[in-house]
Amino acid sequence: MEAAIQSYWPTLVRWSLVGGALGAMMYLLNTGLQRIGVKRDIARGYAFVLPWIFGFLIFSLYPFVYSFYLSFTEYNIFQPPRWIGLDNYVxxxxxxxxxxxxxxxxxxxxxxxxxxxxxxxxxxxxxxxxxxxxxxxxxxxxxxxxxxxxxxxxxxxxxxxxxxxxxxxxxxxxxxxxxxxxxxxxxxxxxxxxxxxxxxxxxxxxxxxxxxxxxxxxxxxxxxxxxxxxxxxxxxxxxxxxxxxxxxxxxxxxxxxxxxxxxxxxxxxxxxxxxxxxxxxxxxxxxxxxxxxxxxxxxxxxxxxxxxxxxxxxxxxxxxxxxxxxxxxxxx
Amino acid sequence: MAATPAVAAEKSMSGARVRTPRMRMRQTLDRILTYALLIFFSLFVLIPFAYMISTSLKTEDQLFIWPIRWIPDPIAWSNYPQAFIELSRIAPNLTFWRILANTLFITLLAMTAELIAVSLVAYGFARFQFPLRNTLFIILLSTMMLPGIVTLIPTFLIWRNLQLINTYDPLVTGIWLGGGAWAVFLLRQFLLTIPRDFEEAAYIDGANVLQVFVIIMLPLIKPALLALAVLIFQGNWNNFMGPLIYLNSVDKFPMVMALKFFQESLSKEAPKWHYMMAMSTVMAAPLLLLYFMAQRYFIEGLTIGGVKG
Missing domain, CATH: 1.10.3720.10 (MetI-like)
Structure with missing residues (x-):
C-alpha cells in the first residue's frame, strides 16, 4: 500500500498546484484587464475561457504544428530530428x-x-x-x-x-x-x-x-x-x-x-x-x-x-x- | 372466386362501419410486429451480455462444452477472486485493490478537473461578449475533428521533457487544460437554454461573478453536469491509449491495462476465457451501475448535442 501512495501523492500535489495556479491566473486576468480599463464583460469572458486557450495552445496547436514538422524528419527521440523532406510520405x-x-x-x-x-x-x-x-x-x-x-x-x-x-x-x-x-x-x-x-x-x-x-x-x-x-x-x-x-x-x-x-x-x-x-x-x-x-x-x-x-x-x-x-x- | 368482387363492393358500400374492426385488427397486428421486432433486436443486445456473464461463471472444462451450457454447473463464483489472484502471482503488487485504487485515482482526478474546467469554459462562451468569441468557438469545434493520434507524439514528448512519463500526470494533470471540446460544446448548448434573469437578479443584489457562477449557475445546470460526469467517468475508466503510452510499471496499471496484461502473459497459449470474462464483468459493473443510477440525466446529455446542435 505504501508503494501505491508513493505513486499517487506527487501527482496529487502537482494536479492540485496546476488547478490552483489556473484559478489564480483566471482571477488575475479578470481583475487585471478590468483595471486597465477593459470592459467588464470582455474581461470576464477571457478569464472564463482561459483554461481552454491554454489547453488549445499547448495540447492542440503546438502538437499539431510540431507533428507536421516531424512528418518531414527522421526522429527516434534520442537524437534530434533530422530533416528528410518528403521521404516519409514517399x-x-x-x-x-x-x-x-x-x-x-x-x-x-x-x-x-x-x-x-x-x-x-x-x-x-x-x-x-x-x-x-x-x-x-x-x-x-x-x-x-x-x-x-x-x-x-x-x-x-x-x-x-x-x-x-x-x-x-x-x-x-x-x-x-x-x-x-x-x-x-x-x-x-x-x-x-x-x-x-x-x-x-x-x-x-x-x-x-x-x-x-x-x-x-x-x-x-x-x-x-x-x-x-x-x-x-x-x-x-x-x-x-x-x-x-x-x-x-x-x-x-x-x-x-x-x-x-x-x-x-x-x-x-x-x-x-x-x-x-x-x-x-x-x-x-x-x-x-x-x-x-x-x-x-x-x-x-x-x-x-x-x-x-x-x-x-x-x-x-x-x-x-x-x-x-x-x-x-x-x-x- | 366469383364472390370476391361482390365482397369488395359490399365493403366499399358500408365504408366506415366495416373499417373499424379491420383497423383495430391492423393496429393490433402492428403492435405485435413492433414488439416482436423490439424483442428480436434486444436479443442481439442481450445474448452477448448473457454469454459474458455465463462464461465468467464457468469452470475451465466447461468452456468448450458443445452445445453451449448457458447456466454453468457448477457455478464457479471463485473465478472472480481467482482471476485477480492469478494476476498477482506474476505481478505481486498488482492486487485487485491496487488495480481498483489506480483506476479510481485516474478516473476521479481526471473527471474532477475536466468538469471544473469544462463548465468554466462553457460559461465563458455562453454568457459573455468578447472579441473573437465566435472565432474561438469555431476553432474549439474544429478541434473535434483532429484525430488524437496526430497530437499524440508531440504531447508524449512534452510529458517526456517534463520527466513525467510513468506517472499519472499525463492522464490527470493535463486535463485541467485539455477538457474535451465536445463537453464544452454540450454544456454551452445547455447553458444557452437557461434564461439570464436569475444571474441578473444576483448581480443587482451585489454578487460577484464567481458567486453567480457557483451559487446560481451550477445548480441550474446540474442535470447536464451529471450527464457529463457519467460520460467523462466512462471515458476515463475505459481509456486505454493513455495508460498504454504513459505507464510502464505494472503496479501502476488501471483495470484496462491489467486486463491486457492478463491476456498477454497468462492467456496467450490457452486463453482463459472464464477469467477474462470475469475481469471484463468486474470492469463493466461500476459503469453499468452508474448508468442505471444516472440514466435519466445521461440520456438527456447524450442527445442535447445531436438534436439541438
Whole structure:
C-alpha cells in the first residue's frame, strides 16, 4: 500500500498546484484587464475561457504544428530530428508493405460500419417512436452495449467468434450443416477479420445512435404529420417527406461523428489477436511505428495522412449536407 | 372466386362501419410486429451480455462444452477472486485493490478537473461578449475533428521533457487544460437554454461573478453536469491509449491495462476465457451501475448535442 501512495501523492500535489495556479491566473486576468480599463464583460469572458486557450495552445496547436514538422524528419527521440523532406510520405505510399492493407482495412471498416450502424439505429429509433410502452426500459436496454468498455467488448466478441467453441459458430451450426461447409474462422481467418469487426462494431454503435435519433424523432412536431395525412400522404411518403428531412440534422451529426470515430478505431485491435497483420487498423500501425519502433517522424507522417482523410471525408459530408440536411431556422 | 368482387363492393358500400374492426385488427397486428421486432433486436443486445456473464461463471472444462451450457454447473463464483489472484502471482503488487485504487485515482482526478474546467469554459462562451468569441468557438469545434493520434507524439514528448512519463500526470494533470471540446460544446448548448434573469437578479443584489457562477449557475445546470460526469467517468475508466503510452510499471496499471496484461502473459497459449470474462464483468459493473443510477440525466446529455446542435 505504501508503494501505491508513493505513486499517487506527487501527482496529487502537482494536479492540485496546476488547478490552483489556473484559478489564480483566471482571477488575475479578470481583475487585471478590468483595471486597465477593459470592459467588464470582455474581461470576464477571457478569464472564463482561459483554461481552454491554454489547453488549445499547448495540447492542440503546438502538437499539431510540431507533428507536421516531424512528418518531414527522421526522429527516434534520442537524437534530434533530422530533416528528410518528403521521404516519409514517399516511403508510406510506395515501399511500406503494411500501409496500404492497413488503410484499406480502416476505410472499409468505416464504409460498412457507419451506414449499417445508422440504418440499424434508425430502425430501432423508429420502432421506439411508435408509442411503445415502457420506452425508458427499451431505451436503457438498447444503450447497454455502449456503456461497456471497448476492451471488454473486444474480448467478448473475440470469444464469441472463437472458431471451435464460440457462440456465433454455435448458432450458425445448422447453417454450416445445411450447406455442408467448414465453420467460419472469423478473427483467425485473414479474409473474415473485416466482417467480424463490422458485426462487432454494430453492437456498440447502434444503441448509442438509436438514443440520439429517437430524441430527434420526438422533436418533430406532430402537426407536420397531420398536415401530410390531410394531403393524402401514406406511411412511406410521410417517412420520406417529413421524417427524413426533419431528422436530417441529427442524421448528419451521427454520420460525421460516426465517420470520425470509425476511422480511429484503436482499443479493440489490441485485445483481438488476428493472424499476421490482418487486423492492423491505421491507428494501430501508427502507434506501433511511433512507440514500438521509435519512428516518430514516420508515424507523424501517417497520422497526418489520417487527418487528411478525416478532413476530406468530413468536408465532403458537410458540402453534401446542403443537398440533404434541412435546417428549420434557415427557411423560417 | 366469383364472390370476391361482390365482397369488395359490399365493403366499399358500408365504408366506415366495416373499417373499424379491420383497423383495430391492423393496429393490433402492428403492435405485435413492433414488439416482436423490439424483442428480436434486444436479443442481439442481450445474448452477448448473457454469454459474458455465463462464461465468467464457468469452470475451465466447461468452456468448450458443445452445445453451449448457458447456466454453468457448477457455478464457479471463485473465478472472480481467482482471476485477480492469478494476476498477482506474476505481478505481486498488482492486487485487485491496487488495480481498483489506480483506476479510481485516474478516473476521479481526471473527471474532477475536466468538469471544473469544462463548465468554466462553457460559461465563458455562453454568457459573455468578447472579441473573437465566435472565432474561438469555431476553432474549439474544429478541434473535434483532429484525430488524437496526430497530437499524440508531440504531447508524449512534452510529458517526456517534463520527466513525467510513468506517472499519472499525463492522464490527470493535463486535463485541467485539455477538457474535451465536445463537453464544452454540450454544456454551452445547455447553458444557452437557461434564461439570464436569475444571474441578473444576483448581480443587482451585489454578487460577484464567481458567486453567480457557483451559487446560481451550477445548480441550474446540474442535470447536464451529471450527464457529463457519467460520460467523462466512462471515458476515463475505459481509456486505454493513455495508460498504454504513459505507464510502464505494472503496479501502476488501471483495470484496462491489467486486463491486457492478463491476456498477454497468462492467456496467450490457452486463453482463459472464464477469467477474462470475469475481469471484463468486474470492469463493466461500476459503469453499468452508474448508468442505471444516472440514466435519466445521461440520456438527456447524450442527445442535447445531436438534436439541438
Amino acid at each position: 516511403r508510406m505510399f510506395t515501399s511500406d508493405r503494411n500501409f496500404w492493407p492497413s488503410l484499406r482495412l480502416t476505410m472499409l471498416y468505416a464504409f460498412f460500419n457507419v451506414p449499417l450502424g445508422m440504418i440499424g439505429a434508425l430502425g430501432v429509433a423508429l420502432l421506439l417512436n411508435r408509442n411503445v410502452r415502457a420506452i425508458g426500459f427499451w431505451r436503457t436496454l438498447y444503450y447497454l452495449p455502449a456503456v461497456l468498455p471497448a476492451a471488454a467488448v473486444a474480448l467478448l466478441w473475440r470469444w464469441m467468434f472463437s472458431p471451435s467453441s464460440g457462440l456465433i459458430n454455435f448458432f450458425l451450426q445448422p447453417f454450416y450443416a445445411l450447406f455442408n461447409m467448414q465453420p467460419l474462422a472469423w478473427f483467425t481467418d485473414p479474409n473474415l477479420v473485416l466482417p467480424a469487426y463490422v458485426i462487432m462494431g454494430m453492437w456498440g454503435v447502434f444503441g448509442a445512435n438509436a438514443v440520439i435519433l429517437l430524441a430527434g424523432l420526438k422533436n418533430i412536431p406532430r402537426a407536420l404529420y397531420e398536415a401530410a395525412q390531410i394531403d393524402g400522404a401514406g406511411t412511406w411518403a410521410q417517412f420520406r417527406f417529413v421524417t427524413i428531412p426533419m431528422l436530417s440534422p441529427t442524421l448528419f451529426y451521427t454520420l460525421v461523428t460516426g465517420i470520425i470515430g470509425a476511422l480511429q478505431i484503436f482499443t479493440q485491435a489490441f485485445f483481438i489477436t488476428t493472424p499476421q497483420r490482418a487486423g492492423q487498423f491505421l491507428n494501430v500501425l501508427i502507434y506501433q511505428e511511433a512507440f514500438a519502433f521509435r519512428h516518430m517522424g514516420y508515424a507523424s507522417a501517417m497520422a497526418w495522412f489520417l487527418l487528411a482523410v478525416i478532413l476530406a471525408l468530413t468536408l465532403l459530408v458537410i458540402r453534401s449536407s446542403a443537398l440533404w440536411v434541412y435546417y428549420e431556422s434557415e427557411k423560417g
